[in-house]
Each structure stands twice: as C-alpha cells, then as structure tokens.
Amino acid sequence: MFTFVLRRALQTVPVVLGVTLATFLLSQIIPGDPTDVLLGPGASDEARERLRTALGLDRSMVVQYLYYLGNLAQGDFGQSFTFARPVIEVLADRMANTALLAFAAIALASAAGIAAGTWAAVRPGSLRDRGLTVGVLFLNSMPSFWLGLVLILIFGLHLRLLPVSGMSSGDGGPLNLMAHMLLPTVTLAAWSLAAIARMTRSSLLEVINSDYVRTARSRGVGEARIVLFHALPNAMPAVITVIGMQMGFLLSGAVLTETVFSWPGIGLAMYQAISTRDIPLIQGGILVLALAFVAINFAVDVLYAYFNPKIKLA
Amino acid sequence: MNAIPTRRSEPSRPVLEVENLRVSYGSAQRPIHVVNDVSFSVRPGEALGIVGESGCGKSQTMLAVLRLLSGSGRITAGRARFEGQDLAALSARQMRRIRGHGLALISQDALSALNPSMRIGAQMAEPLVRYDGMSRGDARKRCIELLEMVGIPGAATRLAAYPHELSGGMRQRVLIAMAISGNPKLLIADEPTTALDVTIQAQILRLIDRLRRELGMALVLITHDLGVVAGVSDTIAVMYAGRVVETAETDRLFETPRHPYTRALLDSIPKLDAPADRRLQPIAGLPPDPLRPLSGCPFHPRCSHAEPRCTDGLPALEAKEPGSGHLIRCVIDPWRAAAAGGRTSGLTGASRP
Amino acid sequence: MTTTRNAMPQAGDEGIVVDGLKVQFPIRSGVFRRQTGIVRAVDGVSFDIPAGTTVGLVGESGSGKTTTGRALLGLAPVSGGGVRIFGESQAELAARPGALPRTCQLVFQDPFASLNPRMTVGAALSEVLAVHGLAGREERARRVQTLLDGVGLRPEMADRHPVELSGGQRQRVAIARALAVEPRFIVLDEVVSALDVSIQGQILNLLIDLQRERGLTYLFITHDLGVVRYVSQRIVVMYGGKVMETAPRDRLFSVPHHPYTHALLSAVPLPDPKAERARARLDVRSEPPDPAAPPPGCRFQRSCPFATDLCRSEEPPLRPVAADHLAACHHMERPEVRQALTTATQGVSA
Numbered sequence A: 001m002f003t004f005v006l007r008r009a010l011q012t013v014p015v016v017l018g019v020t021l022a023t024f025l026l027s028q029i030i031p032g033d034p035t036d037v038l039l040g041p042g043a044s045d046e047a048r049e050r051l052r053t054a055l056g057l058d059r060s061m062v063v064q065y066l067y068y069l070g071n072l073a074q075g076d077f078g079q080s081f082t083f084a085r086p087v088i089e090v091l092a093d094r095m096a097n098t099a100l101l102a103f104a105a106i107a108l109a110s111a112a113g114i115a116a117g118t119w120a121a122v123r124p125g126s127l128r129d130r131g132l133t134v135g136v137l138f139l140n141s142m143p144s145f146w147l148g149l150v151l152i153l154i155f156g157l158h159l160r161l162l163p164v165s166g167m168s169s170g171d172g173g174p175l176n177l178m179a180h181m182l183l184p185t186v187t188l189a190a191w192s193l194a195a196i197a198r199m200t201r202s203s204l205l206e207v208i209n210s211d212y213v214r215t216a217r218s219r220g221v222g223e224a225r226i227v228l229f230h231a232l233p234n235a236m237p238a239v240i241t242v243i244g245m246q247m248g249f250l251l252s253g254a255v256l257t258e259t260v261f262s263w264p265g266i267g268l269a270m271y272q273a274i275s276t277r278d279i280p281l282i283q284g285g286i287l288v289l290a291l292a293f294v295a296i297n298f299a300v301d302v303l304y305a306y307f308n309p310k311i312k313l314a
Numbered sequence B: 001m002n003a004i005p006t007r008r009s010e011p012s013r014p015v016l017e018v019e020n021l022r023v024s025y026g027s028a029q030r031p032i033h034v035v036n037d038v039s040f041s042v043r044p045g046e047a048l049g050i051v052g053e054s055g056c057g058k059s060q061t062m063l064a065v066l067r068l069l070s071g072s073g074r075i076t077a078g079r080a081r082f083e084g085q086d087l088a089a090l091s092a093r094q095m096r097r098i099r100g101h102g103l104a105l106i107s108q109d110a111l112s113a114l115n116p117s118m119r120i121g122a123q124m125a126e127p128l129v130r131y132d133g134m135s136r137g138d139a140r141k142r143c144i145e146l147l148e149m150v151g152i153p154g155a156a157t158r159l160a161a162y163p164h165e166l167s168g169g170m171r172q173r174v175l176i177a178m179a180i181s182g183n184p185k186l187l188i189a190d191e192p193t194t195a196l197d198v199t200i201q202a203q204i205l206r207l208i209d210r211l212r213r214e215l216g217m218a219l220v221l222i223t224h225d226l227g228v229v230a231g232v233s234d235t236i237a238v239m240y241a242g243r244v245v246e247t248a249e250t251d252r253l254f255e256t257p258r259h260p261y262t263r264a265l266l267d268s269i270p271k272l273d274a275p276a277d278r279r280l281q282p283i284a285g286l287p288p289d290p291l292r293p294l295s296g297c298p299f300h301p302r303c304s305h306a307e308p309r310c311t312d313g314l315p316a317l318e319a320k321e322p323g324s325g326h327l328i329r330c331v332i333d334p335w336r337a338a339a340a341g342g343r344t345s346g347l348t349g350a351s352r353p
Numbered sequence C: 001m002t003t004t005r006n007a008m009p010q011a012g013d014e015g016i017v018v019d020g021l022k023v024q025f026p027i028r029s030g031v032f033r034r035q036t037g038i039v040r041a042v043d044g045v046s047f048d049i050p051a052g053t054t055v056g057l058v059g060e061s062g063s064g065k066t067t068t069g070r071a072l073l074g075l076a077p078v079s080g081g082g083v084r085i086f087g088e089s090q091a092e093l094a095a096r097p098g099a100l101p102r103t104c105q106l107v108f109q110d111p112f113a114s115l116n117p118r119m120t121v122g123a124a125l126s127e128v129l130a131v132h133g134l135a136g137r138e139e140r141a142r143r144v145q146t147l148l149d150g151v152g153l154r155p156e157m158a159d160r161h162p163v164e165l166s167g168g169q170r171q172r173v174a175i176a177r178a179l180a181v182e183p184r185f186i187v188l189d190e191v192v193s194a195l196d197v198s199i200q201g202q203i204l205n206l207l208i209d210l211q212r213e214r215g216l217t218y219l220f221i222t223h224d225l226g227v228v229r230y231v232s233q234r235i236v237v238m239y240g241g242k243v244m245e246t247a248p249r250d251r252l253f254s255v256p257h258h259p260y261t262h263a264l265l266s267a268v269p270l271p272d273p274k275a276e277r278a279r280a281r282l283d284v285r286s287e288p289p290d291p292a293a294p295p296p297g298c299r300f301q302r303s304c305p306f307a308t309d310l311c312r313s314e315e316p317p318l319r320p321v322a323a324d325h326l327a328a329c330h331h332m333e334r335p336e337v338r339q340a341l342t343t344a345t346q347g348v349s350a
Helices: A002-029 A034-039 A045-055 A061-073 A087-121 A127-140 A144-158 A174-208 A211-218 A223-261 A266-275 A279-307 A309-313 B058-066 B092-101 B120-130 B136-149 B168-180 B198-215 B226-230 B250-255 B260-268 B336-341 C065-072 C090-095 C099-103 C121-131 C137-150 C155-159 C167-179 C197-214 C249-254 C259-267 C273-278 C309-313 C335-345
Strands: B016-025 B032-042 B047-051 B074-082 B103-106 B186-190 B218-223 B235-240 B243-249 C016-029 C034-049 C054-058 C080-085 C104-107 C185-189 C217-222 C234-239 C242-248 C319-322 C325-327
Touching (some): A002 A061, A087 A127, A087 A223, A087 A266, A087 A279, A127 A174, A144 A223, A174 A223, A211 A223, A211 B092, A211 B103, A223 A266, A223 A279, A266 A279, B032 B074, B032 B235, B032 B243, B047 B058, B047 B226, B058 B074, B058 B103, B058 B186, B103 B168, B120 B136, B168 B198, B186 B198, B198 B218, B235 B250, B235 B260, B243 B250, B243 B260, B260 C197, C034 C054, C034 C217, C034 C242, C054 C065, C065 C104, C065 C185, C065 C217, C121 C137, C121 C167, C137 C155, C167 C197, C197 C217, C234 C249, C242 C249, C242 C259, C259 C335
Parallel strands (some): B047 B218, B047 B235, B103 B186, B186 B218, C054 C234, C104 C185, C185 C217
Antiparallel strands (some): B016 B032, B016 B074, B235 B243, C016 C034, C016 C080, C319 C325
C-alpha cells in the first residue's frame, strides 16, 4: 500500500508542472502589455523598459517560466491589483472559506446521496425507488444559481428563517456561521447529491445481485449486514469516483453559488478578478483550484485502492 | 473431528423433501415456469445428484429451497420441507437460521462467490462471530481447523489473504470450508467443479465426498456432467426443461438408463475407452425455450426415438417396474426389454466398500 | 460450400514448427517499477504440427499452454527459440502487415467475453471482413451468410445479439469469425470447457468437419484429456512451462510414460460408478511451481510420488521412449513406475 501511495504521488508531479505551464502561458496569451496596467498608458518608454528588465519580461519564455516556477515555490503568486495585496494572501483567506463550503457540501451530498441510493437499491422497483429516480431528475435539471435564488426567496425573504448573504452577522459565533452556511451548502450540494445517489443505487444493485452476496445470504448473514458490510464496500469504488468528480464540479460551482450568496471565497474573488481583469489573481485562483483538483484525484485513487485490494497489485 | 455414522442403516426422516415444486418468474398473469412438478427427498447422509443441461431448472430448484431466487422468482406450487418444516412458511429470521446451519451452498465460480474486498478469515468468521456467539479468538481457531479439513496447507497464513491471491482450486476449498462452518445437515453443491482444471475437479469432488461422510451431511450435487456424479451420488435425478425425466439409484441408472435423454447425456460424454476415431455423439439442437413450452414430451424434438404420440400430452413420471424406485417420464420406454432381462439387485441400496 | 484461399495441404507440407520456444515476462515492483525478476511462462518448448493436423496441448492452469498458443500468434513476447509458420518464420510473417492474423487465428474459451454485446452477429462478422478488406460492401452480407452456414447456424442468426444465443451458438459465431479471414492455422484455447457436456460434441465435430473440408491446422489447448482425444493426432503434455511428454494420440493413451500424464488420465471422470470407485489415482497435490522461481530439477517433483533426490537436483531431459514418443522423467523405466502407469490405463484405453 505504501509503495502504491508513493508511486501515485510521484505521478502527480508532471500534472502539477503542466498546470503551472498552463497558467504561465495564460499570462502570455492574454492581449495587452503588462506595463500598461502597472504604469498606466502615459508612462515613458524608458520607464517601461526599466520595468520590463526588472520583471524579467525581456528574457526568453523558458527563463521566464523558470522564474515563475521559482516564485511559486517561494509562495510568490504576484500582486493583486483589485485587493492591493499579494495574491497568495488573498487566496489563503478565501481558500479556507471555499474549502469550508465545499467540504460541507460534499459531506452533505455524499452522506445524503449514499443513504438515498442505498435506501432505494434495497427495494428495486418499489415506490421509494421510483421516487428517488424522480428526485434525482428534478435536482439534476435545476441550475444551481436558480436553486440558490429560490432558496433565498423562500427561507430568507418569505419565511425569514435564515440569513442569505455573507458568512456572519451581528456577534458571529459558530451557530451564526452554520446558519449562514446552510443555504449555500444545500445549493452547492444538490446536483452532486443527485449524481451520488444515482451512482450508489446502480452500483449497489449490481453488487447485491452478485454471487458473493448470495454466498453471504446462504450462510445466514442478515440483510442489514449484507448491505452495509458486503455490498456497500464493493459498490464504493464507483461511488468514490463520482464523489471525486463532484468535488471538482463543486469547486467550479462555488463561483456561481458564492456569487449568489456573497460568500467570501475563491469563487467570489475569481468573479471579481475576472470583472476587473486582475490577471495575477485569476492565474493564482486557477492554479489553486487546479492543484486542489489534483489533490482530490490523488485522494480518490488512494481510497479506491483501499476498497479494492486488487488495485494495489497493478 | 469425530466421524458420525452416516449411512442409512435405518429408515429415517428425510432432511429435505421437495414435493411437486413449481418455480416461476414474471408476472402472476403471465408466469414463466422454470421448474415444474419436481419431487424428491434426501435422507440424512444421502447424496443426490441432479443432472441436466444449462437452463433445465436444476439450480433454480435448489435456490428455491434456499429461498435465494433472484428477481421475480418464486415458488408457485408445491412445497419444500427441511426436517419436516415447510421452508416457505418460515419467517425471514427462522430461514436465516436454517441457512448455514441446516442448508449450505457451494456455488460454481468460487472467484465470484467470495467477497473480493474481504480477507478470507473475515468472510469465514463472520457468521461464527455474529450469530454463533464465538469470540474472535475461537472463531479464528475454528477457521484454521476448517481450512485444514479442506486440505489447505499453511491455513493460518491464508486467513489474511484476499480471494484473488489464491488459486482456483484453493478458492473452491475456501468456499467449501465456509459452507461446512455451520455444520449443515445438507450441503448443496451447484456445479462445484465446472470452472476448474480436471486434476483439481477430481480432488474437489473427493473432498466433498469425504467431508460428507466425516460430517454426516446429506449432499445434493448439481451438474451437467453425468461423469461427475457417477462416483459420488447414491441417487440421481435427471432433469430436462424444468422437470425430472428419470430418477434411480446411481448404479442402476448407469447400468440401465431408460429415458432417451439420459442415454443421450451418457453418450455425449467423451470417453477414454471408446475408439478415438468414432465421432462424439452430442445431443442435437437446444432445450426448449421456457417462454414457449412444447406440448407433449419436451424432449421429443431432439429425441431419436420420438413417435407421433410423444406430442399427445406430458408423460407421467412413473415406475415401469413397480417397487424398483426407477422412475421415467417416457411413453415409449425403448429399453424396457433390456431392463426386464437385466439385473434387479440394485434396489437394496448402495453399500460401498 | 466456400472455396478456400488456400490449397489443401499435401503430405509433407511444413505446418507449424515450434523450436525451443521461450516466453518470459519481467516482474516489476517498487516505486520506480524496476525489473526485479523474471517469469518463465514457457521455458523451452518444442513440437511440430504437420499441416492439416491437430496437436492437443494439455496441461492445467499455470502450465504455460495458453501462453504458448498466444506466442504462436504473436500475442505474447517470444524471448527465445523460434516459431515457423508454414515455412516462414513468425518474424517474417509479422513484418508483412496483416499477414500473421490472416494466416493464424485464435478462438477463446469464453466467446461471450470476446463478442461485443451491442453488435449483432452479422455486424461482428462483416466488421472482420471489412477490417481485412476481404469483401466489398455489397458482398459482405452474402459472405456473412456463407460463414454462418459453414458453422451450422441459420441465416436469421445474423440479426441476433450475443445475449440471445446459447453458449454453443456463441462458440459457433466465434469460430465463424476466426474463419472469416480464411486462416490456415487456428489456435483453439479451451473452446468447449465452458459448454455443457451434451453439446461439447457439436463443437468438436464441427471443428473436425471444418478441418477435413478446408485442410486447417489446429492447436487444441485444453486441461481435459478426455476431450482432446477426439480431435488430436498428436498430444503434447505441459507442466510448469515445460513439455512433460509428447506422443501420437493412441500411444499416449495406451502407454503413457510420465507420472503427470498419469495424473491427468486418472482425473478424467468416468461415467461408470463402479469403475470410478475402483480406479487407482494419482493426485496432483501441490500447486504448480512458481514460474518466477522454479525449483531445481524436475518441475513436477513436488506432486510426484516417485520423486527422488535426483529429481530434486537434476532436470530430466525430454528423451525418446519409442519412435516419435518423448517423455521427461528420470524414472519412467523403473518397474514400479511402469506398473503404476499400466494399472492407471486399465479400463481407460481400449
């Protein structure tokens, strides 16, 4: 298992390099002269030249990329114009908020999705099974910003039960934070919940009809144990893959949800950065999201191997 | 392990009685019958072979007994009794108790019959710890003992293995060890050797036979190959298209097979002593589709002895010589004369050296 | 009846010649997948298949029989020795695009796994014709019908999907697909093992008829000596990557010399309760040797009741016992071994 984890970790190295190359090239292909942005259109040619030399923009692309990598390694992601702070600081604050929202959403989606999928799969064709299918279709066909707005209307404006914007109000505190989190979490989780429930159901149905489940039944093992200890673990690899993919979607879905709920996360920052053409912040945001994606995939593969002993040999 | 005297020294109550069993799939309005009017009984320690081609209902019969039919499969007529109790009338809890302790199952493909993500020891011990109240330590000892009984060397180290780490023969042995872990009264082995090499097949068959004798279990051995049951079973039931077409004690059945289908099955086996240049004698065609049942004897389209009257209605399963225990479902009975002139001694039971 | 591309073989035509074939796979392990060992799946195997005949290659899982068959078709790496196919080296054939698959074909044990479940039988067959450029669009449907007819399937089968077919019918489709390119040599790997005994004969008889009609050359791979007897002129017995014994069919069954052949013979179930109870057996008790670390000496030593120190130190060479009959055993002439093998064949071979 250790060798497998190490080998899989090494495989992420080229991917990470590829991502940095892509964000580096992003700054190269975006039209416009960076000195325009930094010095304003009225600056003298001499001042521009000095700044180019200072920023290393007169060197070859390869050298510039190596400098870029070197800066990244030291945590230097550049300076955000909009926030007038280093990108890394902006992102670090925001990342925590986004991570909080994303993990809450994936936890909700996984727990509710696996539970709902299992609940439907143990009685295939029953009323509850058909109910789940309809529910999945319903959740899948609702855009998240629309669902967010509907929730705001119902719970925020109509029932006045929950806050609809930001992370805290008044004196704050954990309960206050949770109240603020509730609607964005549900909004963000809805789509993933449906996908996870559907995959759990189909994967579990296949496993429940397998020979080894019949073996366990033939030895007098009870249905609840069979579902929880024989069927679910073998259905998990497919479900974990879907959860991993959903984590990626959640990170991108966060842009919309955070904007709707004014949640101060990376998504909202990216939205602002894009509106103001804050290139270093866009670069940094993409890089962080991409690295998060790589990390999630790595975690999924390790979990996959844990549930499927055959993988470790391969 | 103490050997329990097993042979039927006195008439005893059957462990399993199956009476006019019918198994159906599909809706109640348009049922598809895959098992029809099947009856047999198995006494303690006795071995019954159920033989027939794929789709003849042999596995469905035994899955119905275990109440492990999948999908819409259900018993629609007749009954199955285990030690006198009607299995269909038991609660789910009572049925679970009988599975494992009363009835045990060995399936064909051990790789898919073992949970791929559980270690061997964990799978084996599960019912022992959960339902039989054994401590983990005792269960572990018992598992090692079971693995040794089925001839797995280095049993203690195998407990930590996953199924895919074992060879096909080993996996089948593990499955057998699991089946006997609850000291069942009746072992149901569904094609236990079909997926294995011939050399391993022979060993697994003799292992099942030996355990049956040592543990005093009754056995139902399901197979498509009459050669496989020859050395193991006391009695044989040959099934075709969901029905028993011939049943007799093993020696008698092999000496004087009476149903054309049984003959055809025997002729189809590649033999080591037949002239090699002779062609094999497979059974032509295919068994009937259960969706389109035939009128009359279901075997008549493939039967070389068929006459027009074979389509007139389903022949009854009957003893042509009263008291012989040799029942056939055929109106023609082409080998009647040969059987009458043959031996009659096989009726007293299969006592073996 | 189709006309075949290839003329019927003449006596003396060179068929398949396997000379000292070795197939080895590297074992890689650790973080950097460095090679840490070598699996000798096939370790110096030689035999000939005269054109138009069948050799039965018999052994159990791990004997290297399947790998041998795949190596002949260029589907496993040949690490040593040579393979000649109808007078040409395998390398020469492989160098000409398409030549190897058009000469040699493979049929597997499980046709269900090798047939695309979404394709009709007709589509699967016509795809092969299209891939090899063997028939124009219009001609394909007709050729598909000819192929189906050749394997005893009714024309309407062309519209069926694999799930709608019985095991025997699927195997017929797999054979038709192999025949589509009009090969001269077919490797048949456990083609009847998954079928009911009652219909195994249908497939075996079909294969024999096809061979007679078209002069095909077969390598028939199986674990079952009972089946191989009906189709082969010659039998090669493999164990642990090596040939244990090879002889003409009738000789192998009447005077087997290797204890492993004895074990295989005594494992075939007899459809006769009395003979079955009475017969003497030789069990293959232990698992086949680890092909990554075979023991010194004879590969069969751990399962052999006659093994001595000699067997544990020195590998027995494959040596002649009679004309055209070779076996690899130090002790095959010893009286007790001969005695045991003679009893084994009593009631077994006529």
